[in-house]
Amino acid sequence: MTATPEPAPESAPRQARPPYPAPCPPDAVRRVACVGAGVIGGGWAAHFLARGYDVTAWDPAPDAEQRLRRLVDAAWPALRQLGLHASASPERLTVLPTLEEAVADAEFVQESAPEKLDLKRSLLARIDAATPAGVVVASSTSGYPMTDMQGEAADPGRLLVGHPFNPPYLIPLVEVVGGKLTEPGAVDWASRFYEAAGKSVITMERELPGFIANRLQEALWREALHMVANGEATVQEIDDSITEGPGLRWAFMGPCLTFALAGGEGGMAHMLDHFGPSLKSPWTRLEAPELDASLRDAMVEGCDAAAAGRSVAQLVAERDQGVIDVLRATGRLPQGGSQRQDAPADSPGAGTDTGGAEPAEGEQR
Numbered sequence: 001m002t003a004t005p006e007p008a009p010e011s012a013p014r015q016a017r018p019p020y021p022a023p024c025p026p027d028a029v030r031r032v033a034c035v036g037a038g039v040i041g042g043g044w045a046a047h048f049l050a051r052g053y054d055v056t057a058w059d060p061a062p063d064a065e066q067r068l069r070r071l072v073d074a075a076w077p078a079l080r081q082l083g084l085h086a087s088a089s090p091e092r093l094t095v096l097p098t099l100e101e102a103v104a105d106a107e108f109v110q111e112s113a114p115e116k117l118d119l120k121r122s123l124l125a126r127i128d129a130a131t132p133a134g135v136v137v138a139s140s141t142s143g144y145p146m147t148d149m150q151g152e153a154a155d156p157g158r159l160l161v162g163h164p165f166n167p168p169y170l171i172p173l174v175e176v177v178g179g180k181l182t183e184p185g186a187v188d189w190a191s192r193f194y195e196a197a198g199k200s201v202i203t204m205e206r207e208l209p210g211f212i213a214n215r216l217q218e219a220l221w222r223e224a225l226h227m228v229a230n231g232e233a234t235v236q237e238i239d240d241s242i243t244e245g246p247g248l249r250w251a252f253m254g255p256c257l258t259f260a261l262a263g264g265e266g267g268m269a270h271m272l273d274h275f276g277p278s279l280k281s282p283w284t285r286l287e288a289p290e291l292d293a294s295l296r297d298a299m300v301e302g303c304d305a306a307a308a309g310r311s312v313a314q315l316v317a318e319r320d321q322g323v324i325d326v327l328r329a330t331g332r333l334p335q336g337g338s339q340r341q342d343a344p345a346d347s348p349g350a351g352t353d354t355g356g357a358e359p360a361e362g363e364q365r
């Protein structure tokens with residue numbers, strides 16, 4: 001991030017891809033099939049129903065239909081708060097006795113079966129055999145690359161990953177990525193479909209086990225397990241360190257841009273020059289990459305692009321307001337007004353919710 005606001009550099013145009021010959025355009029889809037209807041498949045079904053789609057579902061468990069309808073009913077009040085599509089109704093859900101019936105008329109298929117590679121490989125081949133030609137099929141897998149799952153299918157070109165977060169009806173993100181045999185146009189089609197269905201989409205250009213968000217979660221998770229295993233921190237301390245610390249910022253500003261603000265007016269460039277040497281310190285078991293010029297430039301340019309012309313002062317104000325909003329929304333601040341109610345206005349720590357002095361340099365991260 002630069003000190004003075006400048007227009008954000010334009011990112012390189014993505015290569016034009018031939019349109020994927022799906023039977024209907026991504027924003028005209030009306031019928032979605034969910035294969036596997038547990039926590040994630042059920043959450044997807046609830047999301048698509050709330051968006052006004054007709055949903056067919058299949059799951060081999062004997063009690064699957066009951067569980068699925070219970071999940072949809074339980075989610076509906078939250079979905080109502082989010083705003084239902086005019087045609088949204090749980091009655092648009094049909095649970096069918098066979099996979100083949102569930103996908104027979106589908107215009108998009110979301111597979112959410114258990115995370116077992118062999119099961120996914122054969123199930124995706126079965127779905128492919130039963131689904132109308134050209135219809136895109138996405139897997140909810142948490143981490144398998146599609147290349148490892150698509151080999152048994154007759155038409156692997158339409159198979160891709162659409163990785164959601166739990167619950168899919170509330171968390172907007174879906175990571176979309178194809179495998180080696182996936183048609184690039186199918187990836188574009190799926191990204192446009194998910195956007196039309198109200199999701200926030202990251203379309204990945206290359207496969208990466210765990211995709212983006214799970215790699216980040218997993219790094220944090222593994223370090224947490226190491227700290228507990230070594231008696232370095234308790235479970236409570238680990239959870240508090242996030243919910244009372246960086247977690248408050250991550251809801252609205254990512255880890256790169258928040259770290260850029262730790263560099264003050266100098267932004268990410270100053271932050272890296274200042275804190276770069278601590279990459280050699282044993283602050284985590286995950287080895288740091290070499291902070292060479294190209295990585296430094298990539299981080300600085302990335303933060304410039306993320307800042308999108310906003311000045312450091314604007315970003316600081318946005319961050320501060322965001323933290324206040326999150327504290328208030330999670331019941332840790334009174335709903336109205338800007339004064340803390342648990343302390344007299346003239347007592348230490350009282351006053352505006354942002355607190356007093358700036359933290360010392362080096363603490364701000």
Ligand SMILES: NC(=O)c1ccc[n+]([C@@H]2O[C@H](COP(=O)([O-])OP(=O)(O)OC[C@H]3O[C@@H](n4cnc5c(N)ncnc54)[C@H](O)[C@@H]3O)[C@@H](O)[C@H]2O)c1
Nearest residue numbers: 036037038039040041061112113114115140141142164166
């Ligand atoms: N739980 C999460 O937080 C989460 C988040 C993102 C992605 N995922 C991924 O979503 C997928 C489903 O995970 P989940 O948490 O919903 O698991 P789950 O155990 O809650 O649900 C799996 C469902 O699949 C059904 N099933 C079993 N065999 C099947 C088959 N052959 N064909 C179709 N369905 C079958 C089961 O009856 C069950 O209802 C996995 O790939 C998982 O990695 C999970």
